[in-house]
Every structure is written in C-alpha cells, then in structure tokens.
Amino acid sequence: MATKAPLPPRGVLSLWTGTPMFRPHRGALLVTTLAVSLARRVFPEVEFVTDTGGAFLARLLGWQFGQVNLALDRLNDPGLAHIWALGKFYALLEQSGPCVQFDGDFLIFKPLRAKFLEGRLVAQSPDYPAFYRGPAMERGREILGFTDPNLPAYNAGVLGGRDVALVHDYAFASIALAEKFRDLDREVNGTATSMLVEQMHLGVFARRRRAAVRILLPESPTRRQVALAGISHLSGGNKRHPYYVERVENRLRREFPEALEEFESGWRVMEGKAPGWLFAAAHCERQGKLSSPPSNVFAFDF
Amino acid sequence: MSVPVLIKRRTDPLEIAAHVEKLARRYNLGTVGLTGRHAIGVARESDPLEIFVVVPLDAATMFGAALAEAFCGWVHVYDCNLVSWAHSLHLCVRWLNVDALPVVECPRGAVTVWTLEHEGGTVSARVALESVPHFRPVDNPRPKPRGAFSRGFGPPPVGGFLV
Numbered sequence: 293m294a295t296k297a298p299l300p301p302r303g304v305l306s307l308w309t310g311t312p313m314f315r316p317h318r319g320a321l322l323v324t325t326l327a328v329s330l331a332r333r334v335f336p337e338v339e340f341v342t343d344t345g346g347a348f349l350a351r352l353l354g355w356q357f358g359q360v361n362l363a364l365d366r367l368n369d370p371g372l373a374h375i376w377a378l379g380k381f382y383a384l385l386e387q388s389g390p391c392v393q394f395d396g397d398f399l400i401f402k403p404l405r406a407k408f409l410e411g412r413l414v415a416q417s418p419d420y421p422a423f424y425r426g427p428a429m430e431r432g433r434e435i436l437g438f439t440d441p442n443l444p445a446y447n448a449g450v451l452g453g454r455d456v457a458l459v460h461d462y463a464f465a466s467i468a469l470a471e472k473f474r475d476l477d478r479e480v481n482g483t484a485t486s487m488l489v490e491q492m493h494l495g496v497f498a499r500r501r502r503a504a505v506r507i508l509l510p511e512s513p514t515r516r517q518v519a520l521a522g523i524s525h526l527s528g529g530n531k532r533h534p535y536y537v538e539r540v541e542n543r544l545r546r547e548f549p550e551a552l553e554e555f556e557s558g559w560r561v562m563e564g565k566a567p568g569w570l571f572a573a574a575h576c577e578r579q580g581k582l583s584s585p586p587s588n589v590f591a592f593d594f
Numbered sequence: 595m596s597v598p599v600l601i602k603r604r605t606d607p608l609e610i611a612a613h614v615e616k617l618a619r620r621y622n623l624g625t626v627g628l629t630g631r632h633a634i635g636v637a638r639e640s641d642p643l644e645i646f647v648v649v650p651l652d653a654a655t656m657f658g659a660a661l662a663e664a665f666c667g668w669v670h671v672y673d674c675n676l677v678s679w680a681h682s683l684h685l686c687v688r689w690l691n692v693d694a695l696p697v698v699e700c701p702r703g704a705v706t707v708w709t710l711e712h713e714g715g716t717v718s719a720r721v722a723l724e725s726v727p728h729f730r731p732v733d734n735p736r737p738k739p740r741g742a743f744s745r746g747f748g749p750p751p752v753g754g755f756l757v
Contacts (some may be wrong), residue, residue: 522756524751524757
C-alpha cells in the first residue's frame with residue numbers, strides 16, 4: 293500500500309506590535325523583509341500571525357503572505373505585555389497542521405532538511421548555557437523552579453514541529469508559565485522571561501514528555517555545518533548592526549529588487565514618526581477613518 | 595560582493611595581522627595595532643582579538659564586525675588615544691598599515707616590570723616606558739578623557755557569513 297507523503301509544514305512568522313518591546317527599527321524591518329522573501333521560496337505557504345499594527349506594517353512595507361491572522365489582537369494584558377514570546381505561543385496555537393515558526397531575523401536560504409522537518413518538535417539548536425546565568429535569569433529560574441544547573445535550552449530561531457498536539461501542549465504550558473511573571477518586569481526583564489518560558493522551557497517540556505527536539509545545528513556549529521544547513525540567524529543587535537544591514541540590503545537588491553523597492557517606499561512613510569504612530573494609524577485605518585496613512589499623529593482618542 | 599574571509603589559524607599572529615591589515619585598509623582606518631596575547635603569539639583559542647585604532651570608535655564599527663566574522667570570535671577595539679599609558683596593552687603592539695605611529699604621553703622616567711616565564715622559572719626585567727615606540731615621555735601627562743575607550747564585537751551571528 294502506497295504511503296502518503298507527509299504534508300510539508302507551513303511557515304509561520306509572528307509579530308506582536310502591542311508589546312512595549314517592539315520598536316520599528318529600519319535595519320530589523322529590512323531583515324524581516326528578506327526573511328519573508330526567502331521563506332516564500334522554501335515553504336508552500338507562509339502565514340503571518342500578528343495584530344492590527346503588524347498587519348498594517350506588513351501592508352505598508354510590502355510583505356507578502358499566504359494568510360494574515362490577527363490572533364494577537366487578543367493580547368492586551370498589561371501585566372504580561374513585557375513577555376514578547378507570548379506572541380509566538382499564540383501563533384503556534386493557531387496552527388492545525390505541521391508548522392515551522394521562524395523569527396523575523398532568521399533567514400532560510402534553502403529548503404530545510406527533510407529529516408529535520410520530520411521532527412515532532414523542532415528548534416534551531418541547543419542554546420548556550422551561559423545565556424541563562426546572571427541575576428535576572430537566576431531569579432527567573434527560581435520563579436519557574438528551573439534550578440537544575442544542567443537543564444537544556446534551545447535557540448528558537450525556528451520553532452514548531454510535525455506533532456500538532458504536542459506543539460499545542462508546549463504552547464499552552466508556556467503560556468501558563470508566563471503567568472508566573474505577571475507584573476514582574478522590574479524584577480525579571482521581558483527578554484530574560486521570554487528566553488526562559490520559550491527556550492529553556494522547551495528543553496524542560498521535551499524532557500518531561502520524553503520527546504526529542506530535532507535541531508538544525510549543534511550548539512557550536514562549524515561554518516561548514518551552517519553552510520550545509522543554509523540558514524542565518526541575525527539575533528540580538530546584529531539585525532540592527534550597519535555591517536549586516538548593508539549585506540541584507542545588497543542581497544535584497546540582487547535577489548528581490550521589488551521587495552526592496554516596496555520596503556523603501558513604505559519606510560519613507562514611517563521614518564521619523566512619533567512612537568505611537570503605527571498603533572494609531574493602524575487603528576484609524578481599521579475603523580475606516582483613513583484612506584491613506586496619516587502624516588503624523590499628535591493626539592488620539594480611543 | 596566580497597565574502598568575508600575566514601581566519602583559519604586563529605592563534606597565528608602573522609595570519610591574523612594579514613587579515614587585520616587588509617580589513618583596516620578596506621575600511622580606511624589608517625594605522626591599526628594588533629595587541630594583547632595574539633600579538634605576541636601566546637593566545638589561547640578562546641582569547642578575544644584586541645586591536646588598537648587611531649580613529650573614533652564609531653568609525654571602526656564596520657571594521658570590528660567584519661573582523662569578528664572573519665575571526666569567528668570576540669574582537670575588542672580600543673581607541674589608542676583614549677587608553678591610559680598605564681594599560682598593559684600598550685606594551686606589545688604589532689603596528690600595521692603604518693603611515694604615522696600614534697603618540698601617547700607617558701611619565702618621564704617611568705618603568706614597568708615584566709615577569710617572564712622561561713625554562714620553568716621566572717625572570718624579571720625592568721623596561722623603561724620610553725622604549726615603547728609610540729610613547730612620548732613628558733613631565734605631566736595629560737589625563738585621558740573619561741568615557742568608553744573600547745568596544746566589543748561578536749561573537750558573529752550564526753550564518754552571518756551567508757548573508
């Protein structure tokens with residue numbers, strides 16, 4: 293009896309603009325433009341799970357997706373707003389089939405290995421244990437009960453898997469853990485919290501559920517291994533560093549000139565605007581109060 | 595598009611110096627100095643690369659990132675004009691792309707004591723700071739301005755070289 297070929301996974305990008313951790317930086321948005329353009333080449337479909345602000349941003353900057361899902365509009369709890377990884381968990385819960393969620397700074401230059409995509413749970417690589425030390429991390433680990441010094445953590449530049457139920461279980465459990473950090477942003481900052489409930493929790497969850505996490509790369513990959521995997525992860529400040537922004541721009545110019553042109557045209561509208569502009573413009577548009585983006589916003593009422 | 599070159603022998607001073615020289619020229623930094631453990635060939639694999647520049651640190655941003663990528667590790671770039679004469683980094687510098695050595699004031703008559711390991715034992719040597727090529731002895735060296743005198747680059751992002 294012929295077996296059916298497994299469904300190729302959907303590519304998923306999430307962006308929660310409602311978290312105070314989101315800042316529209318030109319370099320970071322340019323990297324996401326390249327990430328989206330590349331992902332469309334390797335996934336049969338790419339879904340964008342976001343909020344109203346994110347959907348507006350995508351239209352303005354010319355990001356093209358098979359589907360745009362506004363599930364993150366429901367995230368409006370100020371006590372948890374600092375935990376930016378929440379957007380990723382809710383994006384996973386929106387999936388009803390195998391998926392690979394990639395970060396906006398994760399570039400996929402060639403199709404991901406079939407063996408990797410068969411994983412029930414998948415992630416980029418083991419993460420460096422040193423990243424989970426320091427006062428904020430120790431306090432966060434204490435809150436979660438993750439005090440074993442040998443707990444594994446995974447870099448979630450890509451995150452997802454073939455086992456939808458398992459992926460959902462992980463996402464639900466992560467959301468529950470995030471609750472423990474309600475209103476604790478002064479004690480444990482949003483980035484440390486997000487790394488713990490997403491990346492370290494993935495290691496803890498996989499261990500408890502006795503599920504292997506398929507990885508693309510080892511903890512300290514060689515350049516050859518990285519070249520074979522065909523990915524770049526411009527994590528942290530690298531996506532804003534002029535050295536990498538210039539390279540990303542050159543790559544877009546060579547391979548996706550229309551995408552670069554659309555980005556530049558949209559960025560010219562956004563550049564120099566007040567911090568609340570994106571949020572206000574998106575909501576005005578949604579309420580039908582605008583036919584084109586406003587030049588600026590000085591005051592708004594909701 | 596130029597592809598960042600990998601420094602294959604990460605503890606070889608000559609190989610490192612060649613790459614530093616090339617990148618410094620590409621980014622118009624003028625004279626630069628390879629210093630620290632890598633300059634004298636006693637670096638371990640995990641040691642960061644330490645470089646003196648004679649331009650403001652902002653002007654060395656692209657250079658620092660490119661070098662961190664070629665070196666596959668941490669690079670510390672120091673503004674030579676802002677590093678105190680008392681810092682040990684001044685003592686062993688391999689100057690590259692030299693059009694003019696930087697000038698750093700040091701106290702007239704100051705000496706430093708070097709402790710060297712030699713054949714299982716230690717040897718001490720007193721070295722006059724005036725013998726350091728880029729030092730100029732003065733009676734009252736001007737204090738350095740307060741503030742950042744160095745910047746770290748790296749480690750390079752996973753797959754940065756593929757972009």
